[in-house]
Amino acid sequence: MSLLVVRVLAKAFGGVQAVKDVSFHLEAGEMLALIGPNGAGKSTCFNMLNGQLAADKGSVLFDGRELIGQRPRDIWRLGVGRTFQITATFASMTVRENVQMALLSHHGELFSFWRRASHRHGAEADRLLDRVGMLHQADRACGVLAYGDLKRLELAVALANGPRLLLMDEPTAGMAPKERVALMELVAGIAKEEQVSVLFTEHDMDVVFAHSDRLMVLNRGEIIATGSADDIRSNDLVKEVYLGGGTTFDTGREMKSHA
């Protein structure tokens, strides 16, 4: 049984069918990339998996449990971590406190009115920060971090409850090329070592081809191709929708300028 099984997921906004009967599955420890041109329905898909958006129909089974109809916070408690296209962190806290906040929630201490929050789970927070290479900045205010560091911090926060699935919406958006590679290597390492599955959307084809075990291509709300990097590169339909014919994926260098 796969960790995540998505069946005929659909969502319409008014007359626009943003996601049309999308079905796929994800194995434990697998990195699955969801790609597609702008407006293909990637984010809509993501937001339904995560519970932020109600699906019109379909089913999302995570380890045998139905996620559709559950709230984001309940889905998190089942072991699904999430990072956002635009980082969502707590600007008025230090880097360590950001992770501590997630740990406090994970350990069920939200209704503690007397203990000092900054004295709780410090070691665990530092271990997570070390994992993403942010330990040396643990005492800095989150509000002054560089964007790439915020992305790392967000990853540490998302890992706080030991999730078995990470949903990452454009994890490298807004980062410099060098940082992108570093961050995705980090994510891939975590996925392999801790058997965390990762589903991510991405525009940077270098990142996608280098770090995904499998790819899905979404166009106008429908999955038009699934397979390994090589399968997708040589798929005619994908070339058609992505590039309107003409150039091919083999010219990876050119793709970069489109990303």
Add this chain to the structure above:
Amino acid sequence: MGFYLAQFLTGLASASSLFLVASGLSIIFGVTRIVNFAHGSFFMLGAYLAYTFVQILPQGIFGFWGAILVASLAVGLIGVLIEMTLFRRIYRAPELFQLVATFGVVLVIQDLTLWLWGPEDQFGPRAPGLEGAVRIMGEPIPEYDILLIFFGPAVLLGIWLLFNKTRWGTLVRAATQDREMVGALGVNQSWLFTSVFFVGSFLAGLGGAIQLPREAANLLMDLNVIGEAFVVVVIGGMGSVPGAFLASVLIGELNAFGILIFPEITLVLAFLVMAVVLVVRPWGLLGRPDVVLRGSAGPAEGPLQPFTSTARLVLFGGLVLLLAAPLILGDFEIVLLTDVLIFILFAVSLHLIMGPGGMVSFGHAAYFGLGAYGAALAVKYLGVNMLGGMVLAPVAAGLGALVFGWFCVRLSGVYLAMLTLAAAQITWSVAFQWQDVTGGDDGILGVWPAEWVSGKAAYYYVTLTLVGCGLFFIRRLIFSPFGFSLRAGRDSPLRVEAIGINLKTQQWIGFVVAGLFAGLAGGLYVYSKGSVFPDELAISRSVDGLVMVLLGGIQSLIGPIVGAVSFIVLEDLVTRLDYWRIIFGSIILFIVIVAPEGLAGFARRFLPQKLAGRDLMGGGGA
């Protein structure tokens, strides 16, 4: 049957005037995002100016209507003047600053009106040619009311034409949806905003002017009408003119028929309807949620820091001084100091939900007043002793916060602020109108402390102890996991939900805790004064709290304390003067424009590092 029809028509007639005010408020909000408290003052100025112009211009139909038109235009120009000198500077400021700044304008205009026209009500003339009444199904309906019934829809039509058939109207509608984009397309925003202010203020002035034959111009008009106008705009949907019309009719009829059924609680009805609408349709009947508003929150707050050893020393010294105060100071100063302590607790409790909680409350006086009334009523009807009263005060306020808070935390931003205001107005109107129980305007007298604390110094020590414990608890709370979850929710609601936190529950608890401590402050207050009046629940008391928090600086935990001390001392000095409101209003405006980070923030820039703690914001990697 005829009677009910007459009642219905009266409702429609009052709806027209209300609609004029509310539509102006709504238009201004739609484009500038400023919730303008001073809009009620424009309404009042419209009535007063019409009164004056009617006397200057020749009598007769043309003189009367000419006076109304000139008065409305004059109010429009006053609006432009205020917009250009003041509001222009605060368009980018956080909502709270804008609201408080506009309240500063309210105070200034109140005193100017008092100075120009005096304290007496000014009765305007009947409208020439419309002095009589027509009989409809046997009931007399004033002719002027009939005219007003048609006036509202006519103005609605006029606004619709202006918005849909002119280039200016298209720009206004575009700016209502996305003002940055309109600016990016090369439209001169300053003039667009100014012209919108003119139209909005003109409508408010017109609403006040045409009300003159029905209601004498008086100094209470401004806050009375602004409360109702807020309700109308929120019910109709902020920025929606047709919504404002619909809601005006709803409220007009509600008042007309409500007075037949529940004469005691007519004021409550309007606010109850608003609360229900907001919970069912959080953006009002015809409002839209998809308004684009890009970041204007100002610089992020720094991380929390525990007291440094130097700060602890200062704190200890301060405590010693406070303990020794009765030995040094006279009774008068001790009473003032007791007041200061009580309002410190009030301000700190408000800061808890506004600062760390990120919920701007415009009605925190409700919980202060509920505490005061809770204790006073228990003394009056149950004959409880002081201990019982002091326990019941926070309990009553906490229960109030439990009920109102449940509704309030479902909203955010301006809508949340409006709902908290509505909640406070509900409690105020109950205290004001339910005379049999609360004594209405006469208040409740004879709530005195027990024998052993009847001395000024003894009561001061009781207050010091309770306030001290309250402050300590709130500070611990802010540093606790619960307090962290509040701040986290303020910083990023999206992330909080994504790490398994039910933000509404946390906010609700925060709201109740803040209510409890405000109630404790209210209880201490009522025993120190011996009486309580509806004023303790009024808008101006809520604004007092806001000004204290703002004065001290919202981003600092010490801020509300500094703010409350400065506020009470300042108030004590200024209220002895005749025209204190104008001074006070000017001070508010000065703070908002010159020192928006408050006194504590202002001082922090100049304090030695030792006292202020490490600068985490600027520091490099550890």
